[in-house]
Amino acid sequence: MEILWKTLTWILSLIMASSEFHSDHRLSYSSQEEFLTYLEHYQLTIPIRVDQNGAFLSFTVKNDKHSRRRRSMDPIDPQQAVSKLFFKLSAYGKHFHLNLTLNTDFVSKHFTVEYWGKDGPQWKHDFLDNCHYTGYLQDQRSTTKVALSNCIGLHGVIATEDEEYFIEPLKNTTEDSKHFSYENGHPHVIYKKSTLQQRHLYDHSHCGVSDLIKNGKPWWLNDTSAFPSALPINGTHIHHRQKRSVSTERFVETLVVADKMMVGYHGRKDIEHYILSVMNIVAKLYRDSSLGNVVNIIVARLVVLTEDQPNLEINHHADKSLDSFCKWQKSILSHQSDGNTIPENGIAHHDNAVLITRKCVESSGVSAKATAVSPTVFLQLREHSVKPGILKKGPSGGGKYCLGERKRYRSCNTDPCPLGARDFREKQCADFDNMPFRGKYYNWKPYTGGGVKPCALNCLAEGYNFYTERAPAVIDGTQCNADSLDICINGECKHVGCDNILGSDAREDRCRVCGGDGSTCDAIEGFFNDSLPRGGYMEVVQIPRGSVHIEVREVAMSKNYIALKSEGDDYYINGAWTIDWPRKFDIAGTAFHYKRPTDEPESLEALGPTSENLIVMVLLQEQNLGIRYKFNVPITRTGSGDSEVGFTWNHQPWSECSSTCAGGVQRQEVVCKRLDDNSIVQNNYCDPDSKPPENQRTCNTEPCPPEWFIGDWLQCSKTCDGGMRTRAVLCIRKIGPSEEETLDYSGCLTHRPVEKESCNNQSCPPQWVSLDWSECTPKCGTGFKHRIVLCKSSDLSKTFPAAQCPEESKPPIRIRCSLGRCPPPRWVMGDWGQCSAQCGLGQQMRTVQCLSYTGQASSDCPETARPQSMQQCESKCDSTPTSNTEECKDVNKVAYCPLVLKFKFCSRAYFRQMCCKTCQGH
Structure with a gap:
């Protein structure tokens, strides 16, 4: 049993640990009998199988059905595997009533077991024994954890609030034969984890490693649930500070490798059961709520090494063994898989590789040597001792490993769309034209105004003055807005470089040339402050065709209005003495943004390039206070332009704080700029060796205002006829980027959301109700039983016509039955008649019939047994x-x-x- 606990501790600790481990003790026992002699104390117990109420069922606790199935097949047949089991055992003055449920989720549906010889794989199978269970002690569900396998007896762990107990079947030794009769159950060894720890305190002949968890309450029983337990102490309310994760359920697909020493100790017959029993315990503990996130340990592949592998060296040097195992496991990965699917060779992907060995592996700071060379985590385990702390470095910067479904995105079809092609967002809005909105049909166009999420599909009803969100997210690949190359992915705006490549750092120069150095255009800047008479349109500046980065802005607020027209005097903005609302205007092949804030001067901006010459005008209604303009016009140069122009790295202004409270981050991006006009160019124009680091600082560190945390509604207690559902409601205050504290409900000033409500109040549909069966008729042989089936209301108070209940689910009204075999038919004879002769010899007759037990004529009597129906007779004659x-x-x-x-x-x-x-x- 020590083997089980040590392996379990290794797996749990190695996944969680990131520090160096020291030497404590050495445990290397060649048999269970030897291990028991070193235990300070253990007990023998005989578990029994019981029902839910604890009533005795059987002394048989191991899985005798040997139900195996392929993982790729449909769910298990309940006749082949028992989904619920109950056991009872007594030890240490306590009675344990185990409530267990079959656990098949810790093994991948593509699970395989492979046996490897010196030359590689020898044979494999994908069968799984249905003998691994998890559960709890009856009536102690919230405070106990149980993970047991009954493949060859009860093998696993029972964790209570104050102790952990480990149990395994007692092997066939002289000791157990003296105390137990196997006719009355199989004895098992049970002992406390603390028994091991106490002995190790005095054992200095160790294997170079030590326990990570020294003592105290089991980590998986620590109550760190999200619900507050605010108890006043001396009149002061204690704020329970805790971290909450918003992450989703995690899945860690694991490769488990057992070396030949493991096979030699456990034997080929039991090695699979043993490994999966341990992984069943691991999977149970990692689903505990105390971790903050549900982590699903999934065994995708089990490799059993029956001989040493040519490229795998396992010895007492932990660092060498680690390096060798990492390289070896990588060599057996499938190179045909994209990470999301199972390749044709059937080898499943794994996130995590575990080696279990009985070699004494010493750790000497190996965790510091294990640098990250790939995103896969590799673990090495010693089966007969505790962990050496061999764990590869995880993602940097507080990141997480890629778990669950894997997706990669990349740009495609990066060529410009042909002229006249329909806008992709416009097409998505048009798809709703044939769907009613509040009972009416509309023609929908993309809404291009502000105040909405860029990656939500907001559509404007054509001919009406309202817009609405038709979908929470546009289709992946849709542009975030018309003025940007950035695209939406999973409802979030992702950066796209000017080369139309997702995530590219390619940027435009001041001339809007992708990757350019800013030498193909000249900057035009000016200030228009002519004093002109009021009451008319005046020209400010002419903007040549091809101009980019156009900015026209008043220097002060006024009653004047910026206008824009073509060379042919066709006004696009604010013409004919009519003032337009501020918005986006599609003019001359680009988008002009006309802005008129209530407390700032108005402006006109466009990225360009323009497809025609434009003229900026001003409608004067009062004295001209000044209009500043600037834009870049294309020029033709030979060579690279100004050869004397230099480039330098420059810090951009501080970005906006990433959070308004509880600690955000501001960054100063480092960009490459021209020295002559300070315009941004591609980074490759600057010396990469002299690039300064990006500056970063915290901001808005004050706690956020309290707010309600509202959990999801739990499932309704009834599907119809009125049930209740509940949800968690907490008053929380964010005090750090990933830390929150719970407050009294009075801390939140807004109305407290409801925690309980009625649900599914609709009446249940009529249902079939069956009355009792009649007696079987006839009294023997095959017959029929009948019953009445009614269509009733859910409360059984009303009877409905049969047509109101589903015909396909109607229970049968007649079934075959039998009360036993009927008596066979037999020959029945009548009395003999009178003799045909009055004197002397004659004949007399009688009736012979084949009759059933009911007295009806039958033809099933054996002809060989038929009695005579005529015989000779003699009458006495007178003399x-x-x-x-x-x-x-x-x-x-x-x-x-x-x-x-x-x-x-x-x-x-x-x-x-x-x-x-x-x-x-x-």
């Missing part, structure tokens, strides 16, 4: 004639009278009359 005194004599002409007498025909009236004398007396 004197019955007629007158006429002489009795033979008729003279008859000469056969002697023969009549000889053949006994005298009984016949004719022969007796003709041979009266001969037959007289016979």
Whole structure:
């Protein structure tokens, strides 16, 4: 059992640990019997199988059905594997009533077991024994954890609030045979984890490693749930500060490798059961709520090494063993998989590799040597001792490993769309034209105004003055806005470089040339402050075709208005003495943004390039206070332009704080700029060796105002006829980037959200209700039972026509039955009739019939047993004639009278009359 606990501790600790480990003790036992002699204390117990109420069922606790299935097949047949089991055992003065549920989720549906010899894989299978369970102690669900396997007996861990108990079947030793009779159950060894720890305090002959968890309450039983338990102490309320994760459920697909020493100790027969029993415990503990996130440990692949591998060196040097194992496991990865699917060779992807060995591996600072060379985590485990702390470095900067479904995005179809092509966002809005909105149909166009999320699909009803969000997220690849190359992915705006590549750092220069140095255009700047009479349009500046980065801005607020027109005097903005609302205008092949804030001067901006010459005008209604303008016009140069122009790194202004409270971050991006006009160019124009680091500082560190945290509604207690559902409601205050504290409900000033409400109040549909079955008829043999089936309301108070209940779910009204085998048919005989002769020999008849047990005629009686229906009979004859005194004599002409007498025909009236004398007396 020490083997189980040590391996479990290794797996749990190594995944969580990141520090160096020291030496404490050495445990290396060659058998269970030897290990028990070193335990300070253990007990023997006989577990029994019981029902939910604790009633005895059987002494058999191991899985005798040997139900195996392929992981890739459909869910298990409940007839083959027991989904719920209950056991009882007693130890240390306590009674344990185990409530267990079959656990198949810790093994991947693509799970395989491979046996490797010296030359690689020898054979493999994908069968899994359904004998691994998790659960709790009956009536102690919230405070206990149980993970047991019953493949060859109960093997696992029972964790209570104050102690952890480990149990395994007692092997066939001389000790157990003296105390137990196997007819009354199989003895098991049970002992406390503390028994191991106490002994190790005095054991200095160690293997170079030590326990990470020294003592105290088991980490998986620490109650750190998200619900507050605010208890006043001395009148002061204690604020429970805790971190809450908003992450989703995690999945860690794991490769487990067992070396030949493990096979030699446990044997091929039990090695699979043993490894999966340990991983069943690990999977149970990592789903505990105390971790903050649900982590699903999934065994994707089990490799059993029956011989040493040529490229895998496992010895007492931890760092060498680690390096060798990391390289070896990488060599057996499939190179045909994209990380999301199972390749044709059937080898499943894994995030995490675990080696379990019985070699004594010493750790000497190996965790500091294990640098990250790939995003995969590699662990090495020693089965007979505790962890050496071998854990590869994880993602930097507080990142997380890529768990769950893997997705990669990349740019495609980066060529410009042809002229006249339909806008992608416009097409998405148009898809809603045939869907009613509040009972009416509209033609939808993209809403291009402000105040909305850039990656939500907001559409404007054409011909109406309202817009609405038709979808929370646009289709991946849609531009965030018309003035940017950035695209939406999963509802978030992602940066796209000017080369149309997702995540590229390629940027435009001041001339809007991707990757340019700013030498293909000249900057035009000016200030228009002419004093002109009021009451008319005045020209400010002409903007040539191809101009980019256009900015026109009043220097002070005024009653004047900026206007824009073409060379042909066609006004686009604020023409004909009509003032337009501030918005975006599509003019000359680019988007002009006309802004008129209530407390700032108005402005006109466009990225360009423009497709025609434009003229900026001003409608004067009062004295001209000044208008500043600037734009870049294209020029043609030979060579690189100004050869004397230099470039230098420059810090941009501080960005906005990433958070308004509880600690945000401001950054100063480092960009490459031209020295002559300070315009930004591609980074490759600056010396990369002299690039300064990006500046960063915290901001807005004050706590956020209290707010309500509202959890998701739990499932309704009833599906119809009115149930109740609840949710968690907490008053929280964010005090750090990833830290919050819970407050009294009074801390939140807004109305407290409801925590409980009724649900599914609709009436339940009618349902079929069956009355009792009638008696089986007939009384023997195959017959039928009948019953009445009614369509009733859910409360059984009303009866409905049968048509209101689903016909496909109607229970049967007649079934076959049998009360036992019926008696076979038999021959029945009547009484014999009268003899056909009044004197002498004759015949008599009787009836013979084949009748069933019901008295009905049958043809199933055996013909060989049929009784006779006719037999010979003889009547006594009188010795004197019955007629007158006429002489009795033979008729003279008859000469056969002697023969009549000889053949006994005298009984016949004719022969007796003709041979009266001969037959007289016979």
